[in-house]
């Protein structure tokens with residue numbers, strides 16, 4: 001049973017969705033729901049889960065920031081199903097595991113309709129926990145480093161409670177994810193649900209929306225379009241960037257392991273935004289200009305994961321360095337933007 005030091009209820013055995021599942025000649029695949037599976041991280045997670053022939057993967061997504069395009073290689077596959085579904089509505093299906101990712105992640109998208117972002121985090125997580133409770137599924141929440149807000153300790157350990165503005169423009173996301181974590185633990189303590197919480201730090205890689213608005217996708221798209229790289233002032237703020245394949249590996253290990261978390265999953269390599277811009281310029285377009293532009297309120301000034309827990313409890317650490325990951329993302333952006341390498 002999962003351990004996190006808190007008192008825990010004894011989990012009930014999962015109800016069997018069909019007596020056939022225990023029959024000798026019935027192929028009992030692991031049924032895995034991925035909410036938000038048409039998005040950036042979700043679609044890479046689906047690719048990895050589909051590699052295992054014992055997995056059946058069901059994606060539920062409302063396509064707010066995701067796209068069917070990200071899943072096109074699986075559409076029609078006998079072990080794959082795609083459902084247009086908004087997680088703020090209940091979902092009645094039979095599954096063994098739930099990876100709950102559904103939520104806009106880029107600040108420009110989560111601020112676009114903040115009330116909807118809160119609903120997605122709170123009602124959406126309640127609905128997925130209700131589903132987990134009904135069918136006895138294990139559920140993993142993709143929480144975020146944003147639960148630490150503008151952190152006053154550095155690097156951030158999971159025991160740090162954070163420094164979040166409860167009424168700011170980012171709060172719909174930060175506080176929404178904090179409530180989602182609370183709900184996960186309350187369902188765990190009250191109903192014995194098997195939970196897993198990943199606190200994801202900034203992740204990048206192929207398939208990010210070209211106009212996603214997050215810094216790595218912005219800089220790469222700008223470099224390929226010969227537009228200036230827009231560093232938001234002061235540019236000394238830091239982030240630590242994890243390549244998506246490392247992230248997916250960490251999420252699967254967390255789901256399959258014995259620990260509830262929360263566990264930080266991220267790459268501790270820390271960069272200022274000026275350093276990131278300089279790296280993109282050097283690697284992708286040495287002629288591009290770097291300019292300073294105005295920032296948005298409550299931008300965290302520093303962020304770096306302490307990944308001791310992930311190393312010890314999951315045997316996980318990231319493998320891909322930023323300077324190796326950026327060219328992989330560049331190739332994907334070149335294809336989608338139609339900008340050949342030696343233009």
Ligand SMILES: NC(=O)c1ccc[n+]([C@@H]2O[C@H](COP(=O)([O-])OP(=O)(O)OC[C@H]3O[C@@H](n4cnc5c(N)ncnc54)[C@H](O)[C@@H]3O)[C@@H](O)[C@H]2O)c1
Pocket residue numbers: 035036037038039040041042060061062063064065066067085086087088100101102103104105106120124142143144145199200201202203204
């Ligand atoms: N990428 C990162 O750096 C990062 C960092 C921390 C946490 N996370 C978390 O990881 C998850 C995935 O992030 P991502 O980067 O892939 O973002 P993304 O925007 O590419 O993917 C989110 C997906 O959720 C879907 N979605 C949004 N609201 C929904 C709703 N109400 N019902 C159903 N589907 C909905 C979107 O259409 C999209 O497919 C999110 O929960 C995010 O908070 C991501």
Ligand SMILES: O=c1ccn([C@@H]2O[C@H](COP(=O)(O)OP(=O)(O)O[C@H]3OC[C@@H](O)[C@H](O)[C@H]3O)[C@@H](O)[C@H]2O)c(=O)[nH]1
Pocket residue numbers: 105106107144145146200201202203213214215216218219230231232233237239273295296299300
């Ligand atoms: O064009 C840009 C965009 C962003 N930035 C800066 O880059 C830094 C990172 O900004 P991003 O928008 O990529 O992402 P943030 O780190 O602010 O938020 C992210 O944190 C973790 C996740 O939960 C989410 O994916 C997202 O909320 C910020 O300091 C921002 O000011 C730029 O300098 N230029």
